[in-house]
Amino acid sequence: MLLRRSAKGDQQAFAAVYRRYQSPLYRFALRMSGNSWAAEEIVQEVFMTVIREPQKFDPSRGTLGAFLYGVARNRIMKHLERRPRDLPLSEKREDGSSLDTLASKEMTPVEWAELHERRAQVRAAVFELPVEFREAIVLCELEEMSYEEAASALGCPVGTIRSRLHRGRALLLAKLELLREVPRRANAGG
């Protein structure tokens, strides 16, 4: 409905669509690409598609959100094909300040440093995942979407999401070398 009005030139309708979807799409693009400039460009291209080719959205094939995620995915894939090894960045706000301030209170500097390092490792490990597993991890773990929502956004069955998530976690554990610690911990525990 909003998109139809937007296609007819209703600026308010377009602004409403933008406000509703820009933030999750930006986070998705940012977490997939690891590059805030790329994420900005991807979101812009997604909404340019909405402006220039609104007829591409077919309500009978899914929701507007799923359509926008689909367009964003295509742009992300193209971006990753061009620059597959973008370094994962710590996200920053528009004013340049870092968002990485969580859990920094009530912690000793050592604890904070360890936590920061571990999260940096996790972030890097996520960016090293194959795209299909990264998508599942980003949507289900970082974005905290349900399996159904993630399946709708990625245009695949729920079972596929579950399986990708399972394998993605396993890959992450392997990358973080936590699995190597398992026998050691088990022995220590036994």
Added chain:
Amino acid sequence: MPEGNEFTVRGPITCEELALACLDFRSTPEGSPVRLAVLEHLRQCPQCAALQENLQTLQDDLRYLGLESKDAETPSRVQMRLMQEFCSKHKSEKTRRTVLTGSWAIAAAAAIVAAVWWTSWRHDHDLSAFGWKATTTQIAKVDANRVSTVHPAAGLEIGEALVASSSSGDFTLLPGSTPSPMEDATVVRVEMQRSALGAFGFTVNEEHASDLIQVDLLVGDDGLPQAVRLLESTE
């Protein structure tokens, strides 16, 4: 376990089943059979307990990673650029639509003008055709009154012509007069010298110029003689 289905248990679970069960462990309700089976297995299997602990740590880290960028939003400059694009796109579309509508309006106006002109031309054409027919009708009417035309340039000898006319009893149209309806015409009989016929534009034989002749003049509505008939008695 089939894809898309929730994990279900009917008793103690294996290490492989635990890995699958752990997939949804966080969202599993307290006291559910799956949760109880997982906890039971974790108590008995230190390796799985360690794996589960690592998985829990990973999920916590991922959640924190998500929270770090939870408030991330597209920079406002993107919205400005998009709004500009939106306005320019719809403005240009509006302009294009206006131009298109204007063109169609002009084309329609031209078509109407052409249609009116053609109708007018057809009307005029029909009138002129009707006028030609009317002339023909007038000539026919003159014929009906048995009036013959004489062209002065033909150099007709008046004597011969008049004699011939007299014999047939027809009026001879005077040179320069145009055929017109004769319904209201008047016939006036006059006596005059033959030379007076010269005034009507006829050529007169000089030898008989002083002879008196009787003629019938066909006088039109305007009072002017239109045709002349030479009477036999004068010959």
